[in-house]
Amino acid sequence: MSRQLGVLAMYLPGRKLEELSFFRKLCVSGRKLGLEVLVFTPDDVNEDGTRIQAMTYDPEKGSWVRRSCGFPPLIYDRCRYHGVENYRKLTRFRSRYAKLRYLSRKLANKWTVHQALAEHDEILPHLPATVRYHSVKDVEDLLKSHGVIYMKPKSGTGGRGIVRLQRLQGGDAVLLQGRDPGRRIIPVQKLAVRHLPSKLAGWKLEEKYIIQQGIPLTLKDGRVHDFRMLVQKDGEGQWQVTGCAGRIGPRRSVTSNLHGGGTAIPMETLLKNRFGSEEKVASIKKKAYSLGLLVVEHLEKRFGMQCEVGIDLAVDPKGGVWLLEVNPKPSREVFSRIGQRETYRQAVARPMEFAAWLYKQKISGVTR
Numbered sequence: 001m002s003r004q005l006g007v008l009a010m011y012l013p014g015r016k017l018e019e020l021s022f023f024r025k026l027c028v029s030g031r032k033l034g035l036e037v038l039v040f041t042p043d044d045v046n047e048d049g050t051r052i053q054a055m056t057y058d059p060e061k062g063s064w065v066r067r068s069c070g071f072p073p074l075i076y077d078r079c080r081y082h083g084v085e086n087y088r089k090l091t092r093f094r095s096r097y098a099k100l101r102y103l104s105r106k107l108a109n110k111w112t113v114h115q116a117l118a119e120h121d122e123i124l125p126h127l128p129a130t131v132r133y134h135s136v137k138d139v140e141d142l143l144k145s146h147g148v149i150y151m152k153p154k155s156g157t158g159g160r161g162i163v164r165l166q167r168l169q170g171g172d173a174v175l176l177q178g179r180d181p182g183r184r185i186i187p188v189q190k191l192a193v194r195h196l197p198s199k200l201a202g203w204k205l206e207e208k209y210i211i212q213q214g215i216p217l218t219l220k221d222g223r224v225h226d227f228r229m230l231v232q233k234d235g236e237g238q239w240q241v242t243g244c245a246g247r248i249g250p251r252r253s254v255t256s257n258l259h260g261g262g263t264a265i266p267m268e269t270l271l272k273n274r275f276g277s278e279e280k281v282a283s284i285k286k287k288a289y290s291l292g293l294l295v296v297e298h299l300e301k302r303f304g305m306q307c308e309v310g311i312d313l314a315v316d317p318k319g320g321v322w323l324l325e326v327n328p329k330p331s332r333e334v335f336s337r338i339g340q341r342e343t344y345r346q347a348v349a350r351p352m353e354f355a356a357w358l359y360k361q362k363i364s365g366v367t368r
Contacts, residue, residue, distance in 0.1 A: 005030060005355045006054070006072035007039045010079045010086055017041075019078060022332075022348070024064075026076075027057035029349045033356040038072055041079075042093035049096065074355055075102045076307070080329055103355060105304030107328040109154040111210050116302045117323070123294055126323045128213035133205050136196055143167045143174070143193070148214030150254070151178075151205070152325075159183060159255030161203065164214065165196075178254050185252055215314040215322045217256075219274075224249045226256050226324060227267055227315065228334050229288065231296045232308040232346075235353030237361075239296050241289045242350060243343040244313075245334040246270035264337035271315065280319060287321045288313055295323065307354050 007026060009017050017023065023039045030037040038054035045052050046068070055066050081087050094106075107113060114130050117123050129146065131138055142149050143165065151163040163178035163186070176196075177188040181203065191199055203209070217224040229244040246265040249256035256262040271281040296309045310330025314322040332347035 003034055003356070003359050004036045004038055004069075004072035004074070005352070006052075006075045007037060008075050008077045008079050009039055009041050010081050010090065011041050011043055015043075018080060023055075023078075024057045025348045026352060028059050030352045030355075031059065033352055035352055035356060035359075037352075038069060042089050045093075071097070071100060073101060074358065075100050076351055076355065077102055077104060077106075078329060103305075103307035103351060103358075104328060105306065107299065107303055107306075107326070110152065110325055111154045113299070113326060114210070117295065117298065119302075120294065120298045123291070123298060123323070126291055126321055128215055128322055128324070130210055130212045133209040133211055135206075136194060138211055139165065139196060140171075140193055142211050142213065143171065146213045148216075150212045150214055151209050152212060153181075153208045154210055155208070156181075159253075159257040159259070162255055163200070164254040166214075177252070183259070187252060212324075215316055215324070217314055219248065223251060224254060224256055225270065227270075227288070227313040228330075229292045229311040229313055230308065230330055230332055230335075230347055231292045231311060232350040233306075233354040233357075234350055235357050237354065237357050239293055240350075241292050242332075242347050243335050243340060244285075244288060244292075245338050245340070247334065258331070258334060258337065264334045266338050266340070274315075274317075275319065284315055284319050284321065288315075291321055291323065295326065299326065307351055 007023055012018055027037040036056060038056050040052045040054040044054065051068050051070055053066055054069055055064050058065050079090050081090050111132055114127065118127055129142065131142060147167045149165050153161045159179050160183050161179065161181040163176060166175040168174060173190055173192050175188055176191045178186045180186055197205065217226060219225055225246055225248045227244055227246050230242045231239060232242050234240045244267045246267050247256035247258060247262045248265060250261040253261065258264060267285065268281055271284055275281060292311050295311060296306060299309060300306050308330060310327035312324040314324055316322065332344060335344040335347055
């Protein structure tokens with residue numbers, strides 16, 4: 001196979017790869033389209049910087065094979081870095097090999113993405129009020145307008161370091177709960193607002209945090225929920241909503257992420273349980289899908305070509321759809337968890353189909 005697609009990953013401790021099972025599926029899917037999928041990390045570049053020690057899965061042997069090769073012409077970036085050292089390693093790699101071509105251009109942090117989305121008149125009404133954290137006064141001001149707010153790191157995934165604050169009567173104190181940067185649950189506790197900086201000492205709030213209006217996410221059983229939508233380019237270079245599923249967080253958690261112990265449920269089932277009417281469910285789903293397509297098209301105009309985007313959505317008690325955040329390196333396991341095998345197959349195959357389509361265009365539209 002002469003057409004190659006590199007998958008850029010990052011080693012976990014012990015030189016393990018976080019998404020090895022997913023990468024195996026990519027290799028099998030790519031092979032059917034005539035693509036050789038080569039998995040590598042910044043640590044796999046040889047000393048003179050001209051070749052990589054890449055891994056590819058051989059379905060006939062049923063095993064991974066490592067071989068030396070040049071950099072593939074196209075890169076699918078799945079680098080999920082945790083920690084400062086991995087971030088620096090990826091930054092150095094991108095700087096040194098700036099001419100590599102990617103299926104998706106890098107998106108900015110949550111704050112910059114929020115500002116970009118707020119420019120679009122049809123997206124703006126779906127965005128929760130969001131400000132950067134400069135001091136505890138920002139928390140006090142947003143709490144006056146919204147009884148519940150969330151504090152989130154501008155960068156990061158998986159629900160790490162997210163705190164929910166609920167204003168108590170009088171306004172001087174809040175109920176605080178959330179997850180620390182290690183994703184451990186912070187149990188509910190009462191706290192004076194002025195003590196927030198000392199309570200979260202070491203979290204670098206001024207540098208790293210945004211504050212966001214809280215959308216009512218709590219179900220009747222007290223657990224929170226949201227929806228994960230996956231929007232991807234297909235084999236003709238067109239945006240498609242591959243699927244959308246509900247996520248319900250574990251008890252005492254303010255986030256619903258699957259990695260944090262959440263469970264998955266079909267979107268229609270969760271909406272039917274909440275709203276009853278099939279007509280209402282269909283209306284909400286239509287609004288959500290339309291919003292998802294608007295979001296990815298606008299992001300692409302602002303930041304350059306994208307191949308896929310994960311979108312976290314909330315639906316308020318009146319059926320209003322809210323955009324919580326976007327993820328440029330989305331997981332797709334939620335569809336496997338709810339038994340939607342065809343949706344999951346599509347979710348794996350579409351990046352490969354898009355890469356194959358780009359090759360047919362002689363990679364003329366590929367961005368760096």
